[in-house]
Amino acid sequence: MHRDREVWGHDAGEFNPLRFRDGAARAAAAAGIPHALLSFSIGPRSCIGQGFAMLEAKAAMAAMLRGLSFRVSPGYVHAPVDLITLKPKFGLPVIVRLLDA
Structure with missing residues (x-):
C-alpha cells in the first residue's frame, strides 16, 4: 500500500519528502485514503513501540536543535x-x- 501508484502517484517508489511537508496524515488524506500510510498501523492492534518511537524522534530533534x-x-x-x-x-x-x- 505504501508504494501503490494509484494512491501516491507515478513517483510512489521514490523518496519524496515534499509529499509529507504538511504531515503524514495530510499526505495520506490528500492521496484519497486517510490511512494509506500505515507506519505504525491504527486501532487496537497498532504498534506497541509507536509511543517510544515518537519520543525517540523528539529527543533526537531536541539534541540536534540545541x-x-x-x-x-x-x-x-x-x-x-x-x-x-x-x-x-x-x-x-x-x-x-x-x-x-
Whole structure:
C-alpha cells in the first residue's frame, strides 16, 4: 500500500519528502485514503513501540536543535491569519546559525 501508484502517484517508489511537508496524515488524506500510510498501523492492534518511537524522534530533534540559534528574518512581515489557530500569512522566514562550540 505504501508504494501503490494509484494512491501516491507515478513517483510512489521514490523518496519524496515534499509529499509529507504538511504531515503524514495530510499526505495520506490528500492521496484519497486517510490511512494509506500505515507506519505504525491504527486501532487496537497498532504498534506497541509507536509511543517510544515518537519520543525517540523528539529527543533526537531536541539534541540536534540545541546546537543552533534561531532568529526571525529582518524581512518578516507580521500578518497573522485566523484559521482555527493563528498562522503567519506569508510564512515565517527564520535565520538559523550554528552556536559556537
